[in-house]
Amino acid sequence: MRRRVKELPLTGLAERIRSGGIGSAEATDVYLERIERLDGRLRSFITVTAEIAREQARAADEVLARGETLGPLHGLPVAVKDNIDTGGVRTTAGSAFFAARVPERDAEVARRLREAGAVLLGKANLHELAYGGTTQNPHHGLCRNPWNLERIPGGSSGGSGAAVAAGLCAAALGTDTGGSVRIPAALNGVSALRPTNGRISMRGVFPITWTFDTVGPLARAVADVALVFSVLPGFDPEDTGSHDRPVDDVLVQLEQGLEGLRIGVPRSFFFEEVDEDVARSARAAGELMAARGADVEEIELPGAERAEEATRRMILAEAYAIHRRRLAEQPELFGEDVRRRLALGAEVSGAEYAEHRQWAREWRRTLDRVFERVDLILTPAAGQAAPLAAESETIETTRRLTRLTYGWTLAGLPALAVPCGFDGAGLPIGLQLAAAPFREATLLRAGAAYQRETDWHLRQPALDASERVKVG
Numbered sequence: 301m302r303r304r305v306k307e308l309p310l311t312g313l314a315e316r317i318r319s320g321g322i323g324s325a326e327a328t329d330v331y332l333e334r335i336e337r338l339d340g341r342l343r344s345f346i347t348v349t350a351e352i353a354r355e356q357a358r359a360a361d362e363v364l365a366r367g368e369t370l371g372p373l374h375g376l377p378v379a380v381k382d383n384i385d386t387g388g389v390r391t392t393a394g395s396a397f398f399a400a401r402v403p404e405r406d407a408e409v410a411r412r413l414r415e416a417g418a419v420l421l422g423k424a425n426l427h428e429l430a431y432g433g434t435t436q437n438p439h440h441g442l443c444r445n446p447w448n449l450e451r452i453p454g455g456s457s458g459g460s461g462a463a464v465a466a467g468l469c470a471a472a473l474g475t476d477t478g479g480s481v482r483i484p485a486a487l488n489g490v491s492a493l494r495p496t497n498g499r500i501s502m503r504g505v506f507p508i509t510w511t512f513d514t515v516g517p518l519a520r521a522v523a524d525v526a527l528v529f530s531v532l533p534g535f536d537p538e539d540t541g542s543h544d545r546p547v548d549d550v551l552v553q554l555e556q557g558l559e560g561l562r563i564g565v566p567r568s569f570f571f572e573e574v575d576e577d578v579a580r581s582a583r584a585a586g587e588l589m590a591a592r593g594a595d596v597e598e599i600e601l602p603g604a605e606r607a608e609e610a611t612r613r614m615i616l617a618e619a620y621a622i623h624r625r626r627l628a629e630q631p632e633l634f635g636e637d638v639r640r641r642l643a644l645g646a647e648v649s650g651a652e653y654a655e656h657r658q659w660a661r662e663w664r665r666t667l668d669r670v671f672e673r674v675d676l677i678l679t680p681a682a683g684q685a686a687p688l689a690a691e692s693e694t695i696e697t698t699r700r701l702t703r704l705t706y707g708w709t710l711a712g713l714p715a716l717a718v719p720c721g722f723d724g725a726g727l728p729i730g731l732q733l734a735a736a737p738f739r740e741a742t743l744l745r746a747g748a749a750y751q752r753e754t755d756w757h758l759r760q761p762a763l764d765a766s767e768r769v770k771v772g
Contacts, residue, residue: 310758311521313470317375320364324375327470328357328419331377335421335468338763341449343441344463346382347390348422353377356419370417372531378413379463379472382423382440383430384515385504386410393506394426394456396439396633397626407504408536409473409515416531421469425459428638430475430508431619432456433483433698436689438635444689445488446761447727451686454487454701456480456508457518461488464518465761471519471528477508478615479682479705481516482717486681486730487701489719491525491747491757492518496737497712498543501536509618510541512611512709520757522718522747526550529740545738553745559593561746563733564674569604570704574683581721581729582680588753589678589746599670599677604707607663610656611706612699617653620645637694644695664711671736676746679704681717681730708734716743719756728756 308330309316316322332350339345360375380386383393385403387410392398406414414420425443427435435443435458443458445451446466453462457474461484464472474481476494485492494516507513517528530551535544565586571579590596620627623642631639670677682701708715713734720731731750735743751757 311524314373314376314524314527318364318369324357324360324377324419325354327375328353328377328421331421331469338466339468341444342446342462342466343443344425344459344466344468345379345422346392346394346425346440346459349389349420352389353419353421360417360419372416372527373413374417375419376417377419377421377470378528379421379424379460379469380410380413381426381457381460381472381474383426383475383506384410384473386420386423389420389423391423392440394428394430394437394440397630399439403504405504408501408539409532410504412531413473424457424463424472424474426457427455428635429623430456430477430480430506431638431641432694433479433701434689434692434694435459436692436694442689445686446763447489448686450688450690451727452487452689452692452697454483454686457484460518461485461490461492464488464490464520466763467760471517471524474516474518475505476514476516477512478611478702478709481518482681482705482715482730482732483701485518485717487686487728489728489756489759490518490520491522491716491718492516493525493529493740493743494708494715495529495533495740496714498541499714499738499740500532501534501539501542503536503539507622509615511618512615522716522744522751523554526554526744526748529744548741550741550744553741554748556745557593558589558746558749561594561676561742562674563589563594563596563676563678564599564670565596565678566601566604567598569601570679573703574680575685575723577721577723578680578683578685578729582678582731585720585731585750586678589750592749592753596678597674599674601670601677603663603666606659607707607710608703610659610663611710613648614653614656616645617648620648641695660710663707667711667713675735675739675742677734679732679734681705681732685723685725685727685729704732713737714740714743716747718747718750719759720754721756722759
């Protein structure tokens with residue numbers, strides 16, 4: 301008899317599959333049944349690869365029956381954002397331009413997932429061309445937040461965040477330019493990591509910028525984020541932005557706890573123009589970390605407001621450069637919101653861009669000095685919970701939601717988003733931790749320790765009365 305969905309664990313599924321506690325084919329069928337039953341309302345997937353997933357899952361179970369494993373993600377059912385190439389599977393970038401595009405070759409991150417044993421459930425919805433924070437995609441579906449179907453899931457990796465939160469996959473890949481995995485994590489009540497720029501190959505990932513884009517994993521628990529992340533880094537000679545440097549084993553530090561970590565909480569900017577519930581929840585998270593042995597102190601972080609503005613203008617310029625020819629030749633194929641936002645990039649002059657780029661170096665030096673005193677910086681991940689879809693005009697909503705994430709983007713730093721509470725309307729609130737370059741292991745250690753003390757990441761949206769998934 302097929303295992304019912306309520307018996308699947310919310311976290312740690314990869315270990316359960318590897319140990320033989322749950323078959324990959326069994327788990328895959330459960331997720332596919334949930335997608336079929338629930339995703340008509342959520343629109344978190346653009347393409348569901350049911351046949352491929354079942355074939356990969358059966359193969360994983362056969363390998364395990366021989367006493368072997370495919371890798372750390374053996375048989376784990378995952379989703380991949382639809383701007384990441386998957387060989388032989390349609391990859392649209394959420395756009396009408398590429399609606400029928402089928403790449404011949406996997407992106408490097410997709411290849412690494414497959415070689416680690418992951419099972420591909422399908423391609424997750426996104427804001428068109430990954431260029432917005434709402435994932436109200438006019439070509440492939442208006443993705444909604446599983447906590448409240450009248451609200452947005454954030455973006456641009458909104459489909460990845462919604463799918464994880466709704467229990468339609470065990471983990472997902474997204475991309476993060478200005479906050480595109482961290483914002484969906486915060487708004488959907490899941491966890492996500494933006495790695496250091498250059499840590500993960502971007503070959504085969506459709507760009508929105510050349511400077512800031514990276515790939516990041518999403519899952520309910522930081523431990524699962526760490527597991528997926530562990531198979532992704534590594535030098536790729538085909539990616540000119542890839543860093544050739546040793547990769548830490550992030551999994552060995554997950555149990556080390558918070559004791560001795562130095563955490564800075566900015567006095568200004570990051571707690572300004574923030575909803576009261578959000579500020580209170582983020583500060584409470586810092587207090588809990590202090591109670592568990594972290595050294596938490598207030599810090600000054602001059603320049604954060606200018607960092608937000610510089611990042612916004614640089615992203616506008618690079619996105620316009622990437623799409624300038626398409627805008628000129630086929631503007632009607634863009635959604636109206638993305639077309640308007642892309643056109644704003646034409647206003648950024650070369651001189652302005654150069655000034656922002658030079659100031660980014662000064663901002664990075666400011667952060668270098670701060671990270672001599674602290675290991676992590678703690679802030680809210682977004683200044684509010686999920687906005688109503690009907691009130692979410694793309695340009696202004698994206699500006700509001702990225703206000704607290706852009707600064708780490710400008711410096712190319714790693715940042716982690718984890719759930720830290722709920723607002724008065726019962727919507728998730730996200731915490732953000734940032735670290736010095738290539739210190740992903742420290743971020744994941746702190747996030748995992750926080751989640752051992754809290755259960756925010758285990759709370760679930762009630763999609764209907766039968767949709768409570770038991771923690772197992």
